[in-house]
Amino acid sequence: DAGVTQSPTHLIKTRGQQVTLRCSPKSGHDTVSWYQQALGQGPQFIFQYYEEEERQRGNFPDRFSGHQFPNYSSELNVNALLLGDSALYLCASGPWQPYGYTFGSGTRLTVV
Amino acid sequence: QKEVEQNSGPLSVPEGAIASLNCTYSDRGSQSFFWYRQYSGKSPELIMSIYSNGDKEDGRFTAQLNKASQYVSLLIRDSQPSDSATYLCAVLASGGYQKVTFGIGTKLQVIP
Numbered sequence: 001d002a003g004v005t006q007s008p009t010h011l012i013k014t015r016g017q018q019v020t021l022r023c024s025p026k027s028g029h030d031t032v033s034w035y036q037q038a039l040g041q042g043p044q045f046i047f048q049y050y051e052e053e054e055r056q057r058g059n060f061p062d063r064f065s066g067h068q069f070p071n072y073s074s075e076l077n078v079n080a081l082l083l084g085d086s087a088l089y090l091c092a093s094g095p096w097q098p099y100g101y102t103f104g105s106g107t108r109l110t111v112v
Numbered sequence: 113q114k115e116v117e118q119n120s121g122p123l124s125v126p127e128g129a130i131a132s133l134n135c136t137y138s139d140r141g142s143q144s145f146f147w148y149r150q151y152s153g154k155s156p157e158l159i160m161s162i163y164s165n166g167d168k169e170d171g172r173f174t175a176q177l178n179k180a181s182q183y184v185s186l187l188i189r190d191s192q193p194s195d196s197a198t199y200l201c202a203v204l205a206s207g208g209y210q211k212v213t214f215g216i217g218t219k220l221q222v223i224p
Contacts, residue, residue: 031210042116042200042214043156056211090155096210100146100158 002027004093004104012110013081021076021107025093031055032074033101034066035090043090049074050096078109086111113138116203118215126223131188133199133218138182141206145177147186148200150217156200160186191222 005024013019025032031050035043045058049068063079072093078085088108092101117136125131137145144163148156162168162175162184174187184203188195198217205211 033212035214040120040216042118042216045211045213048210050210056209058211088155092212099144100161101212102158103148103155106155 006104023091029093037088115213116215121219124221133186135184135201137203144204146202
């Protein structure tokens, strides 16, 4: 049973560019949440998708957007990249009534 | 006031001792609480969840919850060097919002 799959594993982008990160949730999970984790910090909630709609959003600018597909997979898009967007981006999946998320291995984004 | 507060540590304990990790939260209506373990360079892994006041034990781990004091703790008995990691406290928001907020995490070092 595959867990949460994220791609790519690592990514280097130039300031001002756009990036798309992908996530396939664990089998049986229909809710996907995205988190940003800077070095030495806890994961910060970006947004959550359920039934192909954004249900909750954290304190992130509109440059951060997402999508959920009918098969529950999800994408995180970040436009106009800033140096401060460099972080580990984590996808977490679970049921709508969460009894604990399962995290993917993350995408390490470096903006230069 | 931060939504979820933890001491970032490091907390150093000798091998075989009890490690005590603490967390306070601000959302008085929260009902679901989680502890995640994160090894350096890896993604968080769920180790405990607790929903009712009191203690919940799972092997060497005991989670404690006091909703009146808005306090959650994790005890690790017979600490092993392999327990050295960052422990993240996470809280599910109240009001039907399926948003899980994480603390900064406490770094635990178990000294052989």
